[in-house]
Amino acid sequence: MTPESIQKTNQSDRQALGSLALIGGRFEADNTALFKALLERCDGRIAVCSMASGYPEEVGAETVEEFRAQGFYAELVPIFYENREESAFDLRLIERLEAFGSVFFTGGDQSRIVGTLVQQGNETPALKAIRDLYFSGGLIAGSSAGAAIMSGPMILGGTSLNAISRGVDLRDNGAEDFDAFRLGEGLGFFTWGMVDQHFLQRGRVGRLIKAAQLSGEALAFGIDENSALIVQGSRGEVVGETGILFIDLRKASFEDSEFSVRNARVSYLDDGDAIDLQRGKPIPAADKRRTRVGRASYRSPAPVRRNAFASYGLHDLILRLVECDPAFYSKDSSSAFDAQYGNQVTLHVQRRPRRSRALRAVRNGEIRYSAINFNLDIHCAALDACPLSESTQVLRPDPAPEARLVMLGSTPIDWSYAARQKLLSELREPVGVLSTASGEPTAMAERYLDWLASENVQAELLPISLHNIERASRDRALLKTIERMGSLFFTGGDQRRVTEALLHCAEATPVLHSIVTAYERGTPLVAVAASATALGNRMIAEGDSVSAWRYGSSEDASFSGVVVERGIGLTRLGLIDQNFVRRHRLGRLLIACAAQQERFGFGLCEGAGMIIHGNEREIEVIGSNGVVVVELDLERVRLAPKVPDPAGIRLYILEPGQRVRLEDLAGATAERSASATALLKETLDDLARDYHAALGETDRSFNTPRWLETLGNPPAIH
Secondary structure, three states: OOHHHHHHHHOOOOOOOOEEEEEOOOOOOOOHHHHHHHHHHHOOEEEEEOOOOOOHHHHHHHHHHHHHHOOOEEEEOOOOOOOHHHHOOOHHHHHHHHHHOOEEEOOOOHHHHHHHHEEOOEEOHHHHHHHHHHHHOOEEEEEOHHHHOOEOEEEEEOOHHHHHHHOOOOOOOHHHOOOOOEEEEOOOOEOOOEEEEOOOOOOOHHHHHHHHHHHOOOEEEEEOOOEEEEEEOOEEEEEEOOEEEEEEOOOOEEEOOOOEEEEEEEEEEEOOOEEEOOOOEEEOOOOOEEOOOOOOOEOOOOOOEOEOOOOOHHHHHHHHHHOEOOOOOOEEEEEEEEOOOOEEEEEEEEOOOOOOEEEEEEEOOEEEEEEEEEEEEEEEEEOOOOOOOOEOOOOOOOOOOOOEEEEEOOOHHHOOHHHHHHHHHOOOOOEEEEOOOOOOHHHHHHHHHHHHHHOOOOEEEOOOOOOOHHHHHOOHHHHHHHHHOOEEEEOOOOHHHHHHHHOHHHOOOHHHHHHHHHHHOOOOEEEEOHHHHHOEOEEEEEOOHHHHHHHOEEOOOOOOOEEEEEOOOOEOOOEEEOOOOOOOOHHHHHHHHHHHOOOEEEEEOOOEEEEEEOOOOEEEEEEOOOEEEEEEOOOOOOOEOOEOOOOOEEEEEEOOOOEEEHHHHHHHOOOOOHHHHHHHHHHHHHHHHHHHHHHOOOOOOOOHHHHHHHHOOOOOOO
C-alpha cells in the first residue's frame, strides 16, 4: 500500500466517532489514571492484539490479566504475525474483534503489526474491521509499538544521533540494525502528525524531527513512557506519569547540507494538559500558573553537561528554563558526537520573551510543569575530534578517613545471617532510608524499615523521590535530618531515578549537597544494586551482555547496546555493576569499560558487596561470593563489539573478608579458593555463551583458552 493510498483511506468522508490512546511504552500495571481513562472510552470491553511481540501468546495473556485486574472484560484475539496469512482473514476472529468494539495493541516491533494487518499491499479484513470499530465509536489503543503504528508515516527504528548525523539507512540489511534510522508506513489512525514513543526516556527528539521533515509532517508528538495522548476528534489529552513533547514545525526552516533546523517550537505537556490538534495549539491544565522568579530560580546554564540524547536530557533543560530567571538565563544547549562520522549534533533550547509560557501546578505535593512554545534549534557540524567534556560538576567529595561507601550487589534482606551481621556492623544509628531508586518508593522503604526493625536497628524514612525532589530540596528540616543521620541507606530499583532526582534539572540538588556533606563528615553511605551503580562517576544505565557484544556501548539513550550515562560522582574508581552472576553481566561491563576508557570495573555478585574506604584506594569485600574486578591496560586493550580479543584484560576475584589496595590487586588474589575459581570460570562460560548468542557463527570465534589466561595473576599493570 502506498503512503498516498493510506492517507486517502484515513481521510474518508466518515467522521470517526471513536477515540485513540497513544501510550509511550512501559505501561505500568499501577497506572490507575490511565487505565481509568481507557475504561471510560471502551465501556470496559477491550480485545488485546499482541502480534507486535515475538512471544505473542505469553505477552497477550499477561496484558489480558493486567486489564482484568483493572476491571476490564478483556480477551486475547490470536491474530499473530506467525499465523497472519490465516488469522487476519479468519471471520471468527474478526467477529470477536467486532464483539469487543475496542482494541489494544501491545508493544514489540511495529513492523510486525503492519505486516500482519497489511499484506501484499492490501488491508486485511482484520484491519478493515478495526477501522470500522474506530469510526463507529470504539477505542483503538496501543503502547510502544502499538502507538508507533497509529500515524501514517512511521518510524521503524534508529537513534537520534544516527538520524541527524547519518540520515535514513537505505541498505537492504538496514532492518537488521535497530539503531539504523529507517522509516515506513503506519496504519494512519492518527492523522495529525508524526508519532514517536519512549520519547523523553530514550532521547528521541532528533529522530522524530528528522522523520517529520522527511515525511512532510508539520506537527510531531513524542510520547513518554507510562504516559499517553488520548485523542477524541480534534482534541488530545495528556494522561500519565510524565507527559509528551509537542513539536510544531510549521515555521521551522531546514538546511540539509549540514543538517540543521531552526525555529522549531516545542511544548512539554504534562498530565492534565491538552492540545487543540486542528489548530496545533497547546492547552495547559486549569490549575497551571505562571512560574515566578525567586531566590531558587536558575540564573546560569546547566552545570551538568550531558549527552544531547541522554535519558531525559532535553526534559531537564526544558524544566530548568521553566524555573529560570529570564533576565539572566533563558537559553541552554547540549551536544552529542558521532565518532564514526565525525559529526557533532547540538540542541539549543530557548525560552522566548512574550512567546514562551512557563507554567506549574502542585498536586499532592508533586510539581507538574508545562512549557509552551519554547524554541528548539538543532545543528549538525563536522569536527575532527570529540569536543565533549561531560561532567556532573559535583565537587569531588573529600571524605573523612573513617567515611565509607558500602556498595551491595543485591538486597541484603536475602543475605545469609553471617553476611547480614557484617553489613549491620557497618551501620551507625539512626539509619536514614532513601528509596529514591524505586518506582514504588513508599512500599520499598517500608520493606527496608521492617527489615531493619527486625534486626533491632533504629531507622527512619527520608521521603525523597523524583516526583518530590524540589519540595524536598526546600525542606530545611529534612536537609538537616539527612546531615545528622548515623548512616544513609539507598535501596535498589532503577539507577536513572537516582540521578534524575539528585541531579534534578541538570544540577546538584540541595538534597545531594546534604548527602555529600554527611559523607564527608564520615557518615557511611550504603547503596543497594542500582543505587550502587548510580553513585559512581559513570554508570551503566541499561543493556545486557548479548547486546554489548552485538552493538557495543553508547551514551545515546535509544541505543540498542549498552547505554552508559553520567552518575552522581561520589566515587571515581571505575564502572560498578550489580546482580553480576545471575544476570551474567561480565560482557557488558567489559565492553563498557573499554568504550569509556575505564581502567577498572567492579562486578558486585549477588549476596556480596564492597566497602570503598575514604581514600578510594582501598576496598574491602563483605557478604558471600565476592566481587569480580576487571582491569584493563588501556594502551593494549582491543576489545570491541564483535571483537572478543582478551588482550590487555585481567580478571580477578576478591573474596569476602579481603581488604586490598588496588595497586596490590594481583598479589592479593594470587591464591583463591576453589569456589572463587569456579565462579570466575562460570562468568567466562556465560561470556562465551552471550557472544555466540549475539553473533552466532562468525569469523571471529571466542577463544576460550586465551580468555582463561586472563584469570592468571601476573604483575599488576601500571
